[in-house]
Amino acid sequence: MSSQNNEEPICSICNILIHDLKYAICDSCKRPNHYKCAVLSTTEQRCLELKVSRRVKFYCDDCEKGLQVLPQVLSTLSALKLEINSLRDAFSKQIQDVTKQAAPLPENQSNQLEEMIEEYTDRQRRKKNLIFIDINESDSCDVEVRRKTDLDQVIQVLISITNEQPIINSTHRLGKKLENKTRPLKVIFQNPDIALSILKRKHLYNGTVRIFSDKTPKQRDYLNQLKLELDRLNSIEGSHEKTIKYINGTPKIIDLHPQKTQTKN
Incomplete structure (x- = not known):
């Protein structure tokens, strides 16, 4: 293809004006790519230049990667949908059983139940996310440049x-x-296992970037309250003898140096 517009397009790979060089338009994102930058063979070039009945599709690297992970994303969404439906069915059955045995649930309890379901769903959705703090942010006006800069730093x-x-x-x-x-930069991984593995091994990293799990607003509020309680307890004791530790995924206040139980002879 050759440029016929007054404003010449820019190759999405090398970020250089197309000029008179031949290029291909991605059939997904519609961004231009030099033939050379896209590493297209002569046969592929000829197929893409067909004016009528072109059956060969061209996808840039970003779109190609997106198409590769799409089935996995759809599979994850399907599994999540089944899990949510199962949870709703279970709660619905419990509500029906309670309704048969007692008076109808007050409106406030019904609202609490809906909030519990929403909170559970939100936590499940966030399990594959991590929050990165102090990842340098690009000042570029180009969205793709900023995203690539973020991604490169995260990968390192x-x-x-x-x-x-x-x-x-x-x-x-x-x-x-x-x-x-x-x-802060939110990074969404392919599945929760990847995010959990990184959290467990983040102590191996000695750089300036900090990594945290993606918490719901309720989880953040609970953790903030726990920190206030920790400060209060440590101020009463006059020393920092207590700390916060995650036990089965839930933050709790524990003794920093637990006393060993003495056995009687």
């Missing part, structure tokens, strides 16, 4: 932790961009 951190590159579905910044302030 992950390789230092796992010695491999986990599959990342997407990344995006949280909050409104402010001058001289770096926003």
Whole structure:
């Protein structure tokens, strides 16, 4: 293909103007790519240049990767939908049983039940996410450049932790961009097991970036209250003898140096 527009397109791979070089348009995202940058064979080039009945499709690297993970994403969504439906059915049965044995549930209890379901669903959805703090944020006006900069930095951190590159579905910044302030970066992985593995091994990383699980608002509120209680207890005792530790995924206040139980002779 050759450019006929007044404003010349830019190759999405090398970010250089197309000029008179031949290029292909991605059939998914519609971005142009130089033949050379896309590493297309002569046969592929000829097929793409057919004006009528072109059956060969061209996808850029980003779209090709997206198409590869799409079946896995759909499978995960289907599994999540089944889990949610199963949970709703179970709660529905419990409600029916209670209704048969007692008076109807008050409205406030019914609302609490809905909140519990929503909270559970939200926690399950967030399990495959991690929050990265202090990942340098690009000032580029190009969205793709900013995303690539974020992704490259995340990959460097992950390789230092796992010695491999986990599959990342997407990344995006949280909050409104402010001058001289770096926003947290949410990283969504292929499945929760990848995120959990990184959390368990993040102590192997000795850089400046911090990594946390993606908590729901209720989880964040509970953790903040727990921190206030920890400060209160430590101030009463006059020393930092207590700390917060995650037990079965739930943060709890424990003794920093638990006393051993003495056995009687």
